[in-house]
Amino acid sequence: MKQWLRFRHAGATGFGTLTQSGISVHEGEMFGRHAATGKTLALSEVELLAPCAPSKIVALWNNFHALAAKLNQPEPPEPLYLLKATTSITTPGAVIRRPSYYDGKTTYEGELGIVIGKTCARVSPAEADSFIFGYTCVNDITANDILTSDPTFPQWARAKGIDDYGPFGPVIATGLDPAKLVVRTILNGAERQNYPISDMIFTAQELVSKISHDMTLLPGDLIAVGTSVGVGVMKEPVNTVTVAIDGIGELTNEFRL
Numbered sequence: 001m002k003q004w005l006r007f008r009h010a011g012a013t014g015f016g017t018l019t020q021s022g023i024s025v026h027e028g029e030m031f032g033r034h035a036a037t038g039k040t041l042a043l044s045e046v047e048l049l050a051p052c053a054p055s056k057i058v059a060l061w062n063n064f065h066a067l068a069a070k071l072n073q074p075e076p077p078e079p080l081y082l083l084k085a086t087t088s089i090t091t092p093g094a095v096i097r098r099p100s101y102y103d104g105k106t107t108y109e110g111e112l113g114i115v116i117g118k119t120c121a122r123v124s125p126a127e128a129d130s131f132i133f134g135y136t137c138v139n140d141i142t143a144n145d146i147l148t149s150d151p152t153f154p155q156w157a158r159a160k161g162i163d164d165y166g167p168f169g170p171v172i173a174t175g176l177d178p179a180k181l182v183v184r185t186i187l188n189g190a191e192r193q194n195y196p197i198s199d200m201i202f203t204a205q206e207l208v209s210k211i212s213h214d215m216t217l218l219p220g221d222l223i224a225v226g227t228s229v230g231v232g233v234m235k236e237p238v239n240t241v242t243v244a245i246d247g248i249g250e251l252t253n254e255f256r257l
Helices: 065-070 125-131 156-160 204-214
Strands: 003-009 012-019 022-028 034-041 047-049 057-061 080-084 095-097 106-108 110-116 132-139 168-173 182-187 190-196 222-224 238-245 249-256
Touching: 012 034, 047 168, 080 156, 110 182, 110 204, 110 238, 125 132, 125 204, 132 204, 132 222, 132 238, 132 249, 168 249, 204 222
Parallel strands: 057 222, 095 249
Antiparallel strands: 003 012, 003 047, 003 168, 012 022, 022 034, 057 080, 110 132, 110 222, 132 168, 182 190, 182 238, 238 249
16 A cells, blocks of 8 residues: 655655655656655655645535435435536645635535546446545535525535635555545544445445546546535634544644634
8 A cells, every 4th residue: 555645845846655754755647657766755844735636526425325314315326426626625734714705604524535547438347446546535615505595506516616625635545445444524623424435325436437437537536425424514713624534544624714
């Protein structure tokens, strides 16, 4: 298993793998040919960036048995998803602020993210693993009152596409079996979500396959697989939210009202 990340150091953007001694710097392309340079940087020397730069973020809705049951909603026969603006991406550790024009409820959604490693179109579930580069932590932040403000049109794109409402990272972990992972979300020191990825209605491989039949997935594209029970509103003036997945790490951001 490797943990890949991106960083800024001395004014330049780089990438590498996380080691016990710091970051093993690589050259080339994360999703192409690359090699270690032999240089190591301490984490304290760099600014961590989102671990990749997706051309699109595909975000799932109603993809967990437990949440569908809690909401008394039918389980979908095919994945239900939206596209989240890439300008919603921010860095691990970033401070996220609610827009000045909006005073409604904002929720955290701890999720697993699938990162695509090579161009992927119309693949089968059996082929999907060879197109998946790895997995990451996602907080799919949502401005709930915007979502439902117009009864004629659910505003998924606007409610989830606000600047900085899409943090993910801090790394992309390879060599993991997603079905064995558990997502935990901690809000201001209290655990609010703790659910297994094995409860997904559509597996990671099925999601990649089905979405790739609708649209070509490119290297670095991110699929947020949806969330489960425990989603909640961030109510304090300053909220610390951590999405933790063993084997990947912890994504922590501060959200300010």
